Amino acid sequence: MQVTICPERAIMEHVTSKWGVLVLQALFDGASWRFSDLRRELEVVSEKMLTQTLRTLERDGFVHREVHPVIPPHVEYTLTPLGKGAADHLVALFSWIAANQPEVTQAQERYDGS
Amino acid sequence: MQVTICPERAIMEHVTSKWGVLVLQALFDGASWRFSDLRRELEVVSEKMLTQTLRTLERDGFVHREVHPVIPPHVEYTLTPLGKGAADHLVALFSWIAANQPEVTQAQERYDGS
DNA sequence: CAGTATCCTTACAGATACTG
């Protein structure tokens, strides 16, 4: 995804990307997910973006993709230990945001009113 | 910035946006910054994007904008206590990524090679 | 079911010029 000044920034962008954040979160508290379930969970994500996001996170070693060779196809996505580490931080951040959301909303109203 | 399913997601997107991450980080370990210095620090950010990012973070109550009415203009940006809280998490995440970057890079090479 | 492959759109981002 776009410019890569340094490897760290690139990884940061994968992890904090719009859908990356949500995928890691879902995998964090859901253990194992199928493609379609994940899609429903995230709401309004297109197939293309979900696939792209999962591939990027799989490539980074954050997500494990388990294919069961049956018909119809059955694929399970889980966090790797590495992905768990990243997700930990993301979930902590999101919890903080949820806890402080009222304060932020107030700040916004103050800003818009002045 | 774009679709807002819920307030939390919107705030998350501000904080984890490409330039939001970098601005919060810089403010975190630099105390106070002038516009131009910040621009130099982040490298290759356009004036427009830096302004836009700072405004969004200011509106959210994360960043304080101090204008000194002199000529030429002098403006200082600092983190608010609220912004400090968000930046804490971001910095923790980035440290984790820096520490685990080698492992991620290895995973990428494995993925690309197979 | 779990994806690819296409096409299409817009909004994000950058460049440039100008101003208080």
Place this chain on the structure above:
DNA sequence: CAGTATCTGTAAGGATACTG
């Protein structure tokens, strides 16, 4: 110095149709 205002291009993202 610290921005705004405008213009413009690109690529991120979405909708749809199709496939193993």
